[in-house]
Amino acid sequence: MKVILTETIESVGGIGDEVNVAKGYARNYLIPQKKAIVATPKNRKVFELRRVQLEQELAKEQVKAEAMAKRIRGVVCTIAGKVSEEDRLYGSVSTRDIAEQLKAQGFDVDKGMIMLSEPIKTLGSYIVPIRLYSDVTPEITVRVVPEQETS
Secondary structure, eight states, rough: OOOESOOTTTTOOTOOEEEEEOOOIIIIITTTTSSSEEHHHHHHHHHHHHHHHHHHHHHHHHHHHHHHHHHTTTEEEEEOOOOOOSEEEEEEEEEHHHHHHHHTTTOOOOOOGGGGSSSSEEEEEEEBBOOSSOOOOOEEEEEEEEEOOOO
């Protein structure tokens, strides 16, 4: 089924691209979520008029993301946890924990933006990328320390 994407979808295409996708994917996901419209001559004309407006909005979002990236780059999050005698955590540090710590420091970051490949289970410092926008991925440092040593 041919559709016109109204936003960029990483595995499918960019905004305004006319792509051929499975009917079920289009009918059950893309169109109800307003991520795409059916590619008809009428919709092509309507979308061309909206394209300029959408591109301006995306440019504003990217500028915001770049400004936030400058502020967040190099931030250190210190997270305390209970540890065993072998310096392994009871539990783990997840994206939710990092997002809460960043929120406490004044950064509004959703846990889905934090690109942590797997939860942190040991003490130490870790470099964690945060995807604020498609091309904007600053890195922060996450320090995991024993609970009594928070400083």
